[in-house]
Amino acid sequence: MVFKHRKDLLGLAELNRAEIESIINTAVPMKDILTRDIKKVPALRGKVVCTVFYENSTRTRTSFELAGKYLSADTVNLAVSTSSVQKGESLKDTIKTIEVMGTDVMVMRHSMSGAPHYVARNTKMRVINAGDGFHAHPTQGLLDMYSIREKKGTLDGLKVVILGDIQHSRVARSNIAGLSKFGCEVRVVGPSTLMPADIENMGAKRFYNIEEALDGADVINVLRLQLERQKKGLFPSVPEYAENFGLNRKRLSLAKKDVLVLHPGPMNRGVEVASDVADSAFSVINEQVTNGVAIRMALLYLMIGGASE
C-alpha cells in the first residue's frame, strides 16, 4: 500500500522500511514475467507512462519503457532534444501538455536537483524521479537493494562499500538513504576532493583509504567516474585514479569471500573497475539491469495498478 497515500516517488529518504520492502517484494513476481516466452501481463491496460529525460540515459529510460510495456501500459518517450523544449517552452508548460494528453505517470530525469519535486507539486500525474542532479535516483537505489537481497537473502546488517565519486553521485545518496533503513553499515570511500563534507550526516561512514574501507565488505557498489570531472581539476589523472581507487582483483580479496560487486553503469572498464572484476562471478552488474526492469514494473503497478483514490 506504499502509494495509497503517496502520489509520487521522489526519493528513498521519505520511504520507510516497510514501504521499501513491499516494493522489493512486488519486484520478485515481476522478474518471473521477464523469464517467460510471453513477457506481458494485462495489469496496466489503458494506462499511459511518459518518460521525460532532460539528461542522457540508456538503461533507466529503456527499462522504464519496457517495464510499462510488459505490464500492457502505453509508453511514450519525450525526446527532449527534439521537442518544443528547444523552442524555449518552460518546464511547467511542457508538463501540463503531457498531463492533458492523458498521461498517468511521468518518469523524469533532470540535471537540476529538485526538478521532479517542482513538477510533482504542479501536476495531477504521478511522478517518478529517474535522477535529479546530485540529489537522488531512487529506482537505482531500489534495484541495487533488490539485487543485494536476492543474492544475500537479507539486507539487514550488511557492510556495503560505495566506492568512487561520492560528491556528484545521486546513486550513492539513494543507496545510503535506503540501506541505512536496514541497519547496513554503509561505508563511502573515494578521493577527498570527491567526498561531500556532510556525508556522515546521511548515516554513512567516511573512508579515504580504500583498503580499510574494503576490509570485510559484503557488497561493493562501484560508481562511474564521471570523466568530465577531471577537467575541473578534482583529480589529477584517470590512470592515477585507477591506481588509487580502481577496484582490482587484489583489492577485491580484502572483502568477504562471497562479496558482491555492483555498478550502476555505464562502466569505464579499467578505470573505476578492472575488466576481470566486472566480468567475474562476484559481479551482478548485468543482473542489476534485469532487476531494474522488475523494480520499475513493481513501481508502476503499485502506483497505477489499482483503483485511483
Place this chain on the structure above:
Amino acid sequence: MALVEKKKIMDENGVRRAITRIAHEIIERNQGVNDLAIIGIRRRGGPLAERLAVKIGEIEGVKIPVGILDITLYRDDLTALGPNPLVHRTEVGFDLQNKTVVLVDDVLFTGRTVRAALDALADLGRSRCIQLAVLVDRGHRELPIKADFVGKNVPTSKKESISVKVTEIDGIDEVVIEEKT
C-alpha cells in the same frame, strides 16, 4: 457489514471425501494420468491442487506435477479492488505444452477469476486442454464458464457468501455459508 455464519456445509471429512471423489473423476475422465498437471489458483486453490495431485498420485502410483497460479495481474476488476492488491509469484515449474491441465479453485462464483486464470495459463504456454475443478459451485455466473469437477453444488443467494477454510492456510478444513447482516 458483518458476516454471520449461517450453515456449515462441509467439515474435514466432507472436504476429504470431495477431494477423493474428484481425484477419481479426473483419472476416469482422462482415461489415466498421461501428461496430467494440476494447477491451483492462489490462494486456497493452491493447497487444494496439492492435495488432488497427491491423491491422484496415490491412486495411480505416479507423481503428478503441480503448480500455483497468481492471477492478480490478470483481474478485470483490478481498478475496483482498491489500491494495488498484492502480487505473488506464479509457480509453475514445468512446460505446459501438450499437458492436460486441471485448474483448481475453492469456489466458483461469477467465473471472473477463472476467466483471468485462463488468460494467465495461456500466457504460460499452449496446453492440450484445460479442465476446471472446484470445491464449491455456488452459482451466479456472469461469464459462460462451467466446472468439469465439482465437490458440492451449493445454491446461494447474492446476500450470502461462501467461506472455504483449508488447514494449510487457516488451520482447519471447512466450508461455511455466511450471510451479510
